[in-house]
Amino acid sequence: MTETTRRAVMLGAGGAGLAAVLSACASYGTPLADPAPDPADPEDLAEDPYAEEEQAAPEKKKKxxxxxxDTSEIGEGKIFKGQDVVVTQPSEGDFRAFSATCTHQGCAVASVSNGVxxxxxxxSQFSIEDGSxxxxxxxxxxxxxxxxxxEGKIRLA
Structure with missing residues (x-):
């Protein structure tokens, strides 16, 4: 006669419990969520309660x-050290922008005057018209x- 040990009983009960949990979690092909509507089928879209909200949502403005x-602040030219840019105005209403780093040895340009x-x-001096x-x-x-x-504002593009 074979004796059943306490360890064997515990392993058997644990295995049966694990099998019960796993079978309870199985979906057997039943979807947990509704499938996505078919955009080609108007009835699918009509049943979607959120379809109208998505279509009616206003387009967000690009920030x-x-x-x-402001354009009025530039004068002949202005240096923006934090952005490493110098904005110039070679003629009234014509604005240009260049790197504020000198191409000779990488120093920051310091001023804009007399067209340079x-x-x-x-x-070194550079033209306010084309940076040459x-x-x-x-x-x-x-x-x-x-x-x-x-609208009177200058922005980096």
Whole structure:
């Protein structure tokens, strides 16, 4: 006669409990959520209580980047160190933007006057019209930056 040990009884009961839990969790093909409506079937869309809300929701306005300045603040040119950009106005209402880093040795440009952007480190000067070198030692123009001007505000594009 074989004796049933306490360990065997406990393992058997644990296995039976595990089988009961697993079978209770099985879905046997029953979906837990409604299937997505077929956009080609108008009846599917009509049954969706959220379909009208989605269609009626207003389009969100694209948030514009923060303005660097008002156009009235630029004068001949203005340097924005935090954004590494210099905005110039070669003629009334014509705005341009360039990197504020000198192409000679990477110094920050310091001023805009008399039609040029001035670098204090070695005396390089750049045109406010196109960023080209007016006076060396820099040999490369300032990199152009894209800006947008709308409603009197200048923004990086």
């Amino acid at each position: 514009q980047p923060k303005a660097l300045a 952007i001035n670098c204090p480190c070695h005396g 070198v007016v006076q060396g030692p820099a040999s490369e123009p300032l990199a152009e930056k894209k800006i947008s001007v709308t």
